[in-house]
Amino acid sequence: MKRIASFEVDHTKFGVGMYISRIDGDVVTYDIRMVKPNGGVYVSNPSLHTIEHLFATYARNSAHGSEIVYVGPMGCRTGFYLLTRDTVTHDDAVALVRDAFRFIADYSEAIPGCTEIECGNYLEHDLDSARRDVLPLLEKLENYTVEMLNYSWHMSQK
Secondary structure (H helix, E strand, O other): OOOOHHHOOOOOOOOOEEEEEEEEOOEEEEEEEOOOOOOOOOOOHHHHHHHHHHHHHHHHOOOOHHHEEEEEEOOOOOEEEEEEEOOOOHHHHHHHHHHHHHHHHHOOOOOOOOOOOOOOOOOOOOHHHHHHHOHHHHHHHOOOOHHHHOHHHHHHOO
16 A cells, blocks of 8 residues: 555654645645654643644634634644645644634633533543643744745754
């Protein structure tokens, strides 16, 4: 079988940040890394689950809500994938993630979609951890530029 694009990226060469993983037709896949790959620290399942509920809810209720294809966690527990239509500019995608993570960092209400009827694993959530776990990426995104969305830019900075 042909290897998928995300397995072609050298995960030892980049860390916390946001990257363009691939572009397929009119869909852009962003790699949103909250922790360094293979760094020994990973986002816990309860935190990841809570971030997913809040991130997806925020993104789908944003000005770009109709252009959001998917928001979901990576199986390796290092971050998320955000898939948008190509009508969302890269600048707007960075702003959306930054705003969503600010929203999560400050969130203190009931987690949306967090009942037995709405969620297949409604008991596995951790809002306090989620609020903490978004901070490293949020800090990194404060001065992020479109140029920095390319993995190769980060490789050249080493």
